[in-house]
Amino acid sequence: MTQMPQPPALEYAGTLSVLIGDPIDVGPTPEGHRRIIPITGGTVSGPRLNGRVLPGGADFQILHTPELSQLDARYAVQTEDGAVVSVDNAAIRSGSAEALGRIARGEPVDPAEIYFRCAPRLRSSAPRWDWVNRTLFVGTGERYPDRVVVHVFAVG
Template sequence: MTSAPALPELAYAFTIVAEVDPGLPIERRAGESLEIIPITGGSVSGRISGTVQPGGADWCLYRNDGALNVEARYWIRTDDGDVVDVVNLGRIAPGSAPDAADGLFMSTPQFRTTAPGLQWLTQRVFVGRAEAFGTHTTIDVFEVVA
């Protein structure tokens, strides 16, 4: 019998607070609905700091099997003037996250940037602990450390 592999550790990296407008219904069919939640601004603090730029959005697909798919696409301008592209995917299976009804979910953010000092964002794996509120979503971003 083999033993289970060691679990990776998580190291806190930064927090993103994305301000949002109310969702806009886009499509409804076969028990599913898709809505877009506009991202209007926000802040970033931690290992990087800056602002979430307006113009991004969060696409939420409420599936007919009770699961929820979330795909957010937006960008950050750091306090140093660097630009970071963010794609953040989340998925909630029915019954897998008891707090999901309260707006809590997990995600897998990915980052792109040409900034030399931020290449670590493009080279590592991250997970996010997100919580949605009426006016904003807060994502605590953790680096997965092997």
């Protein structure tokens, strides 16, 4: 009899609270409706990640259907010790057309109404942060009118 494989363990690394600006509406494209959400700053706190989100990044979104969005956020974090870590965060956000419509309009939505999962890729040239280059991360997200909150977990 073959045993079922066990899922990998997850270790909580930290939470990113990413402040966002007003969306830039690109409009309908062959892939879907595109929007660019500027990233204006934020904070990072947790047992393995602490620092601040640097302004200048953006979340490049494709709204495939009224119930499904594909997110591609790219920005940088400056750690407490001064290192810079780049974040490339691919995510899926789905829910009812009504709930995602409220998000698109910048209105509050209960996170329990939305499936928001991500795979943030962290990279750094700082030797003390090399562990992020060799670690796979997954996360959950919550969207608020002025920010996105991402809870990041290292896959064991």
